Amino acid sequence: MRLLVVEDEQRLATALQRGLQAEGFAVDVAGDGPTGLDLARHGGYDAMILDVMLPGLSGYRVVQQLRSEEHWLPVLMLSAKDGEYDQADGLDCGADDYLTKPFSYVVLLARLRALLRRGAAPRPAVITAGPLTLDPARRRVTRDDTEIALTAREYALLEYLMRRAGEVVTKVELLDHVWDAAVDTAPNAVEVYVGYLRRKLGRDVLETVRGAGYRLTVTGG
Numbered sequence: 001m002r003l004l005v006v007e008d009e010q011r012l013a014t015a016l017q018r019g020l021q022a023e024g025f026a027v028d029v030a031g032d033g034p035t036g037l038d039l040a041r042h043g044g045y046d047a048m049i050l051d052v053m054l055p056g057l058s059g060y061r062v063v064q065q066l067r068s069e070e071h072w073l074p075v076l077m078l079s080a081k082d083g084e085y086d087q088a089d090g091l092d093c094g095a096d097d098y099l100t101k102p103f104s105y106v107v108l109l110a111r112l113r114a115l116l117r118r119g120a121a122p123r124p125a126v127i128t129a130g131p132l133t134l135d136p137a138r139r140r141v142t143r144d145d146t147e148i149a150l151t152a153r154e155y156a157l158l159e160y161l162m163r164r165a166g167e168v169v170t171k172v173e174l175l176d177h178v179w180d181a182a183v184d185t186a187p188n189a190v191e192v193y194v195g196y197l198r199r200k201l202g203r204d205v206l207e208t209v210r211g212a213g214y215r216l217t218v219t220g221g
Helices: 010-022 033-042 059-068 084-092 105-118 152-163 171-178 189-201
Strands: 002-006 026-030 047-051 075-079 097-100 127-129 132-135 140-143 206-209 213-216
Touching: 002 010, 002 033, 010 026, 026 033, 033 047, 033 059, 047 059, 047 105, 059 075, 059 084, 075 084, 075 105, 084 097, 097 105, 127 152, 132 152, 152 171, 152 189, 152 213, 171 189, 171 213, 189 206
Parallel strands: 002 026, 002 047, 047 075, 075 097
Antiparallel strands: 127 132, 132 140, 206 213
16 A cells, blocks of 8 residues: 655654554655645555645645545545644545544554545545535535525535435435434425525426435536
């Protein structure tokens, strides 16, 4: 397995390289963002360990650029920023996992192995389906580049449908995943909110499959 470590703290980068090599990995190291991005694009790596604060280009920008190019190299982000919003930012911009410094090397290895088991499956930071785009980090929805304002419930319903675009999704699934299971929700709630989405997004993007549920179309414009 080939790994890329992008870390500007020389002592930490060297320690990671030696430790990972002792585990049998082939490891390359980059000390700044632009070099790390170039190697990640062309190096054929199985995973990348990426610091947030880097010279030239932040780790956030590196992973955002990779994802925008549909490059799904698994990324474990490292940072001294341990706030919950910092971690959310790292994951929302496209990283697969986030580990704060100082960290346990044993935990880093375990998380790295988990990423390698998953492989480089597509995990886009922005979801697209036909003419629609949904940006979870910004909670922004557009159709044909025109932004559409949605309520929190409308947004949650659309996000679930977009993550299952092209598939038939039952009312039961939608109630389970979009509504609070602890609250007694009227069975027609799904129909009501599907109607709201159709009025805002256009009837052509959301199909009723009689007797089965709903399907978000992946074509159109």
